[in-house]
Amino acid sequence: MPDFIHIHDADNVAVALRPIPAGTSFLGVTAAADIPQGHKMALGPIPKGEMVVKYGLTIGHATEDIAPGQWVHTHNMATNLSGEVAYTYDPKVVFPEPIPARTFLGYRRKDGRAAIRNEIWIIPTVGCVNDVAKALVRENQDLVTGSIDGLYTFPHPFGCSQTGHDHAQTRKLLAALTRHPNAGAVLVLGLGCENLTHEQFLAELGDYDPERVKFLTCQEVADEMEAGRKLLEECAAFAGQFRREEMPVSELVVGMKCGGSDGLSGITANPVVGRFSDLMCAMGGATVLTEVPEMFGAEGFLMDRCVNEAVFKKAAGMLNGFKDYFIRHNEVVYDNPSPGNKQGGITTLEDKSCGCVQKGGSAPIVDVIGYGEAVTTKGLNLLYGPGNDLVSATALTAAGAHLILFTTGRGTPFGAPAPTMKIATNTPLATKKAGWIDFNAGVVADGERTIAEAAGDLLDLICEVASGRKTRAEEKGFREISIFKDGVVL
Numbered sequence: 328m329p330d331f332i333h334i335h336d337a338d339n340v341a342v343a344l345r346p347i348p349a350g351t352s353f354l355g356v357t358a359a360a361d362i363p364q365g366h367k368m369a370l371g372p373i374p375k376g377e378m379v380v381k382y383g384l385t386i387g388h389a390t391e392d393i394a395p396g397q398w399v400h401t402h403n404m405a406t407n408l409s410g411e412v413a414y415t416y417d418p419k420v421v422f423p424e425p426i427p428a429r430t431f432l433g434y435r436r437k438d439g440r441a442a443i444r445n446e447i448w449i450i451p452t453v454g455c456v457n458d459v460a461k462a463l464v465r466e467n468q469d470l471v472t473g474s475i476d477g478l479y480t481f482p483h484p485f486g487c488s489q490t491g492h493d494h495a496q497t498r499k500l501l502a503a504l505t506r507h508p509n510a511g512a513v514l515v516l517g518l519g520c521e522n523l524t525h526e527q528f529l530a531e532l533g534d535y536d537p538e539r540v541k542f543l544t545c546q547e548v549a550d551e552m553e554a555g556r557k558l559l560e561e562c563a564a565f566a567g568q569f570r571r572e573e574m575p576v577s578e579l580v581v582g583m584k585c586g587g588s589d590g591l592s593g594i595t596a597n598p599v600v601g602r603f604s605d606l607m608c609a610m611g612g613a614t615v616l617t618e619v620p621e622m623f624g625a626e627g628f629l630m631d632r633c634v635n636e637a638v639f640k641k642a643a644g645m646l647n648g649f650k651d652y653f654i655r656h657n658e659v660v661y662d663n664p665s666p667g668n669k670q671g672g673i674t675t676l677e678d679k680s681c682g683c684v685q686k687g688g689s690a691p692i693v694d695v696i697g698y699g700e701a702v703t704t705k706g707l708n709l710l711y712g713p714g715n716d717l718v719s720a721t722a723l724t725a726a727g728a729h730l731i732l733f734t735t736g737r738g739t740p741f742g743a744p745a746p747t748m749k750i751a752t753n754t755p756l757a758t759k760k761a762g763w764i765d766f767n768a769g770v771v772a773d774g775e776r777t778i779a780e781a782a783g784d785l786l787d788l789i790c791e792v793a794s795g796r797k798t799r800a801e802e803k804g805f806r807e808i809s810i811f812k813d814g815v816v817l
Contacts, residue, residue, distance in 0.1 A: 328773050331368065332594055335383035340367040340399050342381070342590055342672070344772045359396040364753065365590020365672030365736065367399040379404050382593065382682070384627055387675040399674070406675040408624055412650075414643040419631040420691045423609035428575040429786065431793035434474075434511070435569070437536065441578035442508035443729045443793040444746065445569050446477045447562045449514045450505050452528055453486030453521035456545055460516050463555045470563040474570055475511065476795075478559070481744055481808040487521040493814030498523055499699035500810050502531040503725035505540060506701070509745060511566030512539050514558050519546030538565045571795065577611035579793060580702050582723030582731040582745065583686040584617065586716040588664070589736025590672020591752040593682020595781075596734035596768035600750065601688035602782035603732070603789070608690040608706050615702055615726055616687045617710040617719045619649040624677030628684045629709070633692045641695035645711050652813070671736045686734065698811055701727045717809035720747060724808075730792060732785075738763050742800030744808060746792055749799060750785070765798050 331341040331353040341353055347362040354370060362368050367381065373393040378385045387404045397403070434442040447470070449460045460480040471478050481504065485497045501523075505513050517525055525544060532540075541558040545551040583600055585592055604614040622629060626646065633639035653659070664673045673679045693706035699722070702708050712722040716733075720743035723731050728745050736752040738760045751757035754769035766788055770776040776784065792798060800806065 332772075333370070334381060334594065337383045338380050339370055339373055340379060340381055341370055342367055342594060344591070344594075356395050359394065360398050362398055363672065367590070367672065367674070369393045369395055369397045369399050371395050373399070378407075381678060384625065384677070384681050386624070386677040386681060400672075401669055401674055404674055406624075406677060408676055412626070412647065414626065414630055414639075414646070416633070416636055416639040417631050418633070418639075420634055421689070423605050423690055425611070426606070426609045428577040428610040428612070429790055430573050430575055431579070431790045432571040432795065433574050433578070433793060434508075435572060435574065436508050437539075440508040441574050441729070442511070443579070443795075444476045444509040445474050445511040445566055446479060446509060447475060447512050447514070447559065447566055448504070448507075448510040448744070449478075449480035449516055450501055451480065451482060451486070452501060452515060452517040452523045454482070454484040455487070455518045455521065456516050457482035459545060459551055459555070462552065463514075463516075463559065466552070467556060467559050470559055472563075473567050475563060475566050479744070479806060481806070483808055483810055485810055485812070486523040488817040489522060490814060490817065493812055494522055496698060496812075497810050498527060498531045500721070500725050502528065503699045503701065504744060504808070505532060505535075507724065507727065507744070509729060511569055512562035513541070514555065514562055515540065515542045516555070517542070517544045519544045575611075576607070576790065576793075577705070579607070579729050580613045580615065580727045581607060581789070582615045582617070582720070582726070582728030584716070584720055584723060584731055585621075585683055585686065585734040587735040587737030587739050588668050588671065588673060588679060588682060589752055591769070591772055592673075592734060592736050593685050594752075595771040596736070596750045596752040597682055597685035598778050599768045599771065599781045599785060600686045600732050600734055602778050603688075603785050604686065604707060605688040605690050606782060606786055608688075611705055613702050613705050613708060615708045615710050615723055615728055616684070617712040617723055618683060618714040619645060619711060620653075620714045621676070621680050621683040622646060623650070623680055624675070625680035625684045628681070629687065629692060632690070638692060638695060642692065642709060645695050645709065649711070667737050686732075696726060698722055699725050713811060715809070717741060717743075717807065718811050721808040721810065730789070732789075734768070740800065740803070740805055741807065742798065742805040744806055746798045747800050747806075748789070748792060762803075763799055
């Protein structure tokens with residue numbers, strides 16, 4: 328395995344690909360101290376106040392004089408970020424050359440959409456019925472037969488005692504999940520006295536197939552378990568009609584997310600996912616990148632790739648709107664990375680962001696969509712959402728992502744409603760947490776595979792998962808949601 332990587336010619340730091348002992352030399356520079364895996368070493372003198380450059384971009388400034396070979400981290404550098412930025416559109420749009428689309432075995436819905444799972448979902452409209460929903464799932468597993476892949480519910484604490492924007496976001500998110508193609512049939516479960524009324528939900532949901540979507544209000548029946556069983560039997564009869572058939576990968580929507588990032592995230596897993604995203608776009612498919620706060624400081628990778636000025640203005644509004652969200656709550660925009668990120672070698676938000684946006688590859692940005700909105704355009708889309716793993720993965724599912732690629736340097740077991748594939752940035756993690764990790768991008772740091780080769784391997788695995796292979800999280804039954812909240816509780 329190589330010792331370090333010098334990512335870009337303009338960089339004044341190198342990144343350790345493994346734990347490096349003091350005295351190790353790289354590009355004529357000798358490590359003055361032990362350098363942990365994923366952390367940075369100065370390749371030349373960096374005077375106090377001078378910019379630290381990684382990925383060819385500024386990731387912060389030196390807070391003291393840094394000598395060649397020194398470890399560069401939170402003790403001697405800091406962020407440059409502050410508040411809103413006036414962005415300028417300088418388009419650099421290069422569309423990938425089209426390539427033939429691969430195929431997978433999916434389900435064709437009656438409205439023409441593709442799906443990769445044929446499940447029955449119970450969507451609670453209010454937290455008060457969470458345990459009823461869980462009991463219905465537990466007591467009706469006998470309905471999971473034939474082509475039905477599973478029966479699941481997604482508890483949450485909301486749907487009542489919310490006001491204004493918060494209430495609207497809950498309503499919008501739950502309706503979007505109800506429309507998700509991976510759900511062959513859905514039972515919407517309410518209580519009867521909650522703020523999120525049946526009438527409100529119907530208005531948010533819009534046109535729907537009454538054979539596919541059923542409703543139960545618990546206060547209106549004598550026995551909600553008996554009534555729920557009858558409706559789930561109808562859901563199973565409808566969902567059981569669908570069978571897998573061959574269809575092109577161009578019909579897939581793939582979400583892209585990272586969490587528990589480390590210093591190798593932007594070198595291995597995220598670039599591999601970015602290369603996959605470019606392949607998807609070249610095949611006519613759609614990918615979705617979210618985590619707006621983790622785009623701060625890395626806008627140079629994104630903004631000029633917007634296909635036109637209208638999309639650019641939406642992207643600028645999304646970025647500055649999220650910064651304003653921080654400021655309104657008296658929070659500093661750059662209160663990031665997490666302790667785990669820092670332990671893994673990420674020093675500033677710019678450092679984290681420049682690695683994070685590598686998942687977007689190089690394809691043009693075709694649209695910017697809001698929270699709870701669906702992807703409608705083929706190509707690379709940006710989605711409004713926070714960095715929080717559960718909240719953003721839920722938002723990706725609501726946007727219509729058939730599956731989610733989740734890169735991680737630290738590891739995490741959770742799963743979203745959509746199949747969630749965990750991609751390790753380093754081989755030690757993939758080896759240690761084999762029960763969590765679906766794909767090891769650490770082979771890039773090990774020198775065993777190039778980024779392009781690993782992306783091809785990832786595409787192969789994605790086609791298998793889309794055709795029915797379960798992710799590690801699915802094998803364990805790990806799937807949950809978290810709704811973006813920004814308001815008072817009554």
